[in-house]
Amino acid sequence: MSTATARSLSQRASVMPASPIRKLAPYADVAKSHGVKVYHLNIGQPDVASPETFWKAIRENNLSVLEYSHSAGILALREKAAAAYTAMGIPVETNQLMVTTAGSEALSIAMSVLCDEGDEVIVPEPMYANYIGFAAANAVKVVPILTKIEDNFALPSLEEFEKRITPRTKAILVCNPGNPTGIVYSPEQLAGLREIAIKHGVYLIADEVYREFVYEGGRPQSILELEGLDELAIMVDSVSKRYSLCGARIGFLVSRNKKFMDAALRFGQARLSSPTLEMIGVLAALDTPTSYFDEVRSEYRKRRDLLVSRLRAMPGVVCPDIQGAFYATVRLPIDDSDRFCQWMLEEFRLHGATVMMAPGTGFYSTPGLGKDEVRIAYVLNVEDTAAAMDCLQLALQNYPGRTNQ
Amino acid sequence: MSTATARSLSQRASVMPASPIRKLAPYADVAKSHGVKVYHLNIGQPDVASPETFWKAIRENNLSVLEYSHSAGILALREKAAAAYTAMGIPVETNQLMVTTAGSEALSIAMSVLCDEGDEVIVPEPMYANYIGFAAANAVKVVPILTKIEDNFALPSLEEFEKRITPRTKAILVCNPGNPTGIVYSPEQLAGLREIAIKHGVYLIADEVYREFVYEGGRPQSILELEGLDELAIMVDSVSKRYSLCGARIGFLVSRNKKFMDAALRFGQARLSSPTLEMIGVLAALDTPTSYFDEVRSEYRKRRDLLVSRLRAMPGVVCPDIQGAFYATVRLPIDDSDRFCQWMLEEFRLHGATVMMAPGTGFYSTPGLGKDEVRIAYVLNVEDTAAAMDCLQLALQNYPGRTNQ
Numbered sequence: 001m002s003t004a005t006a007r008s009l010s011q012r013a014s015v016m017p018a019s020p021i022r023k024l025a026p027y028a029d030v031a032k033s034h035g036v037k038v039y040h041l042n043i044g045q046p047d048v049a050s051p052e053t054f055w056k057a058i059r060e061n062n063l064s065v066l067e068y069s070h071s072a073g074i075l076a077l078r079e080k081a082a083a084a085y086t087a088m089g090i091p092v093e094t095n096q097l098m099v100t101t102a103g104s105e106a107l108s109i110a111m112s113v114l115c116d117e118g119d120e121v122i123v124p125e126p127m128y129a130n131y132i133g134f135a136a137a138n139a140v141k142v143v144p145i146l147t148k149i150e151d152n153f154a155l156p157s158l159e160e161f162e163k164r165i166t167p168r169t170k171a172i173l174v175c176n177p178g179n180p181t182g183i184v185y186s187p188e189q190l191a192g193l194r195e196i197a198i199k200h201g202v203y204l205i206a207d208e209v210y211r212e213f214v215y216e217g218g219r220p221q222s223i224l225e226l227e228g229l230d231e232l233a234i235m236v237d238s239v240s241k242r243y244s245l246c247g248a249r250i251g252f253l254v255s256r257n258k259k260f261m262d263a264a265l266r267f268g269q270a271r272l273s274s275p276t277l278e279m280i281g282v283l284a285a286l287d288t289p290t291s292y293f294d295e296v297r298s299e300y301r302k303r304r305d306l307l308v309s310r311l312r313a314m315p316g317v318v319c320p321d322i323q324g325a326f327y328a329t330v331r332l333p334i335d336d337s338d339r340f341c342q343w344m345l346e347e348f349r350l351h352g353a354t355v356m357m358a359p360g361t362g363f364y365s366t367p368g369l370g371k372d373e374v375r376i377a378y379v380l381n382v383e384d385t386a387a388a389m390d391c392l393q394l395a396l397q398n399y400p401g402r403t404n405q
Numbered sequence: 406m407s408t409a410t411a412r413s414l415s416q417r418a419s420v421m422p423a424s425p426i427r428k429l430a431p432y433a434d435v436a437k438s439h440g441v442k443v444y445h446l447n448i449g450q451p452d453v454a455s456p457e458t459f460w461k462a463i464r465e466n467n468l469s470v471l472e473y474s475h476s477a478g479i480l481a482l483r484e485k486a487a488a489a490y491t492a493m494g495i496p497v498e499t500n501q502l503m504v505t506t507a508g509s510e511a512l513s514i515a516m517s518v519l520c521d522e523g524d525e526v527i528v529p530e531p532m533y534a535n536y537i538g539f540a541a542a543n544a545v546k547v548v549p550i551l552t553k554i555e556d557n558f559a560l561p562s563l564e565e566f567e568k569r570i571t572p573r574t575k576a577i578l579v580c581n582p583g584n585p586t587g588i589v590y591s592p593e594q595l596a597g598l599r600e601i602a603i604k605h606g607v608y609l610i611a612d613e614v615y616r617e618f619v620y621e622g623g624r625p626q627s628i629l630e631l632e633g634l635d636e637l638a639i640m641v642d643s644v645s646k647r648y649s650l651c652g653a654r655i656g657f658l659v660s661r662n663k664k665f666m667d668a669a670l671r672f673g674q675a676r677l678s679s680p681t682l683e684m685i686g687v688l689a690a691l692d693t694p695t696s697y698f699d700e701v702r703s704e705y706r707k708r709r710d711l712l713v714s715r716l717r718a719m720p721g722v723v724c725p726d727i728q729g730a731f732y733a734t735v736r737l738p739i740d741d742s743d744r745f746c747q748w749m750l751e752e753f754r755l756h757g758a759t760v761m762m763a764p765g766t767g768f769y770s771t772p773g774l775g776k777d778e779v780r781i782a783y784v785l786n787v788e789d790t791a792a793a794m795d796c797l798q799l800a801l802q803n804y805p806g807r808t809n810q
């Protein structure tokens with residue numbers, strides 16, 4: 001029998017990056033197997049308990065068959081979620097909302113519905129690393145627009161956005177409050193984005209999964225509150241952070257653009273449904289009292305304050321102002337953030353512990369950027385955060401690739 | 406302020422089909438709202454209870470935070486699943502297996518890892534409708550190869566496959582046991598596919614989610630048992646049907662091709678993880694005694710026997726031999742299966758009940774085929790199946806678009 005060489009894997013497989021948040025996990029596993037305590041500041045996995053309402057619904061469910069649910073999500077959940085948005089001042093109707101398998105799938109579907117291979121999405125960088133992954137999966141071109149740590153990662157001028165708009169531009173994608181920067185966009189900044197979107201007919205996708213995590217001022221404005229943007233605004237949401245339910249994989253894709261939602265539902269039908277049991281839990285979690293968020297916010301504010309003060313006290317470290325979410329993108333006096341983060345897992349120990357962080361390079365689509373930055377997720381309690389900062393401080397003193405700053 | 410027309414949605418959004426299994430749901434909803442009993446033979450949603458092992462693990466879980474899990478799935482689940490395959494005679498190592506968000510995601514990732522826009526996948530038709538959806542999402546071209554009801558949907562000759570192989574062909578995709586046909590491929594047929602794959606270096610993707618549902622002979626051969634195919638064989642599996650856990654959204658992507666699995670994991674990292682709680686339940690469900698399957702198989706055999714005998718007694722109806730899965734693709738004396746299925750939901754009633762089926766057209770990628778066919782999922786108990794067949798029999802007598810046969 002004649003044989004042929006196996007055909008090549010796809011181009012998109014070759015450009016799909018390993019997650020900067022997860023790619024160092026094997027080194028962390030090795031360290032742990034030797035008894036080392038690893039403080040995980042690499043991933044936005046809060047240590048806050050998921051709401052009791054959720055657990056009660058899960059533990060007391062009386063189902064016999066775990067069935068598929070509607071491709072747009074259980075109707076009761078859609079109705080309740082839409083009502084909850086409306087109650088907080090963001091008017092949403094049930095048919096403008098689809099339940100997705102977390103924010104990840106909502107973003108992926110949004111990109112698929114808007115973009116073909118080679119179409120462009122403008123994204124401020126540093127950006128949530130997985131946007132680069134979703135774009136790679138969809139063969140979509142990410143067009144970055146640089147924001148700077150010296151400006152606390154504020155959006156550049158509208159002219160900078162307009163310079164990047166081409167006939168292939170389909171959307172501008174922002175994360176608000178921002179992962180990995182901690183920025184919360186002002187109404188003026190959002191108004192500017194609105195103006196560009198309307199002027200050029202490009203869609204505005206806002207990843208608003210950190211809505212509850214704002215430490216100065218009230219609720220950040222949603223993209224869905226902007227006037228005259230019904231056709232162009234697409235909001236992505238998730239219960240992962242809000243209810244500390246990262247493992248539930250339940251999110252929402254929301255838009256008033258009927259054609260967009262019709263297409264999104266067809267993509268949803270192709271994967272049948274999101275996890276049914278988790279939807280039942282989330283249906284109950286939506287009844288979580290607002291005091292839950294007050295406590296969570298107060299706890300995260302403490303963590304942020306500690307983190308910022310500790311980082312700013314370290315020579316050569318630049319920590320910007322952080323207004324929301326639970327991340328900081330921080331400049332360190334190091335030669336290479338990938339090497340530094342790996343070195344910390346492989347070589348550095350303080351009292352038998354070390355810290356895992358996400359190298360900054362993975363949050364830029366422009367090659368070469370982020371080499372002196374790391375993303376820190378401040379998701380651990382104050383005591384652990386302090387211990388992690390002790391590690392980082394000493395590590396920076398001892399790291400062989402420390403730069404002269 | 407100047408305004409522009411909103412930019413167009415993507416080409417893939419325009420070609421993404423509505424699911425033939427779900428698109429008529431609004432008509433069913435209307436019927437139900439008027440008190441009509443709808444027998445759902447449209448969707449492979451078994452009425453069999455999910456295993457008690459699963460429910461016990463879910464209800465008695467003592468988690469506090471529902472965290473992300475590893476992007477390849479909880480290690481204990483990967484180990485146990487690999488061991489379970491090995492125990493049944495399909496040698497699989499832990500690192501050759503990735504947990505996915507059901508078989509749907511496993512298929513979608515497999516396509517993404519192998520194919521770029523315009524690449525081709527050869528699929529016998531009628532095919533599981535969602536293959537067409539995954540291909541549309543990935544801008545991959547489905548190249549159908551016709552199988553015929555008169556042959557019980559047996560695979561055509563190897564020459565027919567080879568005629569369709571081009572430089573863009575990346576894979577052959579089969580479902581075994583077959584949805585929507587009920588065929589179980591013989592070792593000879595699989596050997597033929599193996600020969601073609603090796604000769605041309607194309608990948609062989611086998612969707613084996615119905616492995617336990619075989620009514621004649623023993624376990625069907627897995628693609629992973631074929632010799633010399635380590636680099637080319639990709640197996641997709643799921644607990645949806647096996648354990649009646651359709652709503653859990655847990656599946657497996659399995660291959661011995663390391664480069665393929667490495668790439669698949671990067672796609673997995675982009676979506677973070679599959680649902681954690683469901684993995685905990687499935688970990689326990691893997692301990693389900695084999696007697697569970699014996700009972701399930703015996704129950705489905707009864708349903709199949711009833712369905713086949715009832716259908717064959719209806720004038721003008723052609724029902725092929727069905728060896729596995731729980732579907733039949735059946736020829737009916739009708740003008741248009743979409744119209745007929747909708748008519749049954751809107752117009753036809755027997756004792757206040759009607760039947761929902763999936764129009765055959767959605768299971769062909771060749772336009773125009775399947776107009777006189779429907780897919781019937783025999784997932785209801787014998788009594789309900791009999792009542793549904795009473796409905797179908799009378800409906801065929803009364804349907805205005807009945808053809809002369």
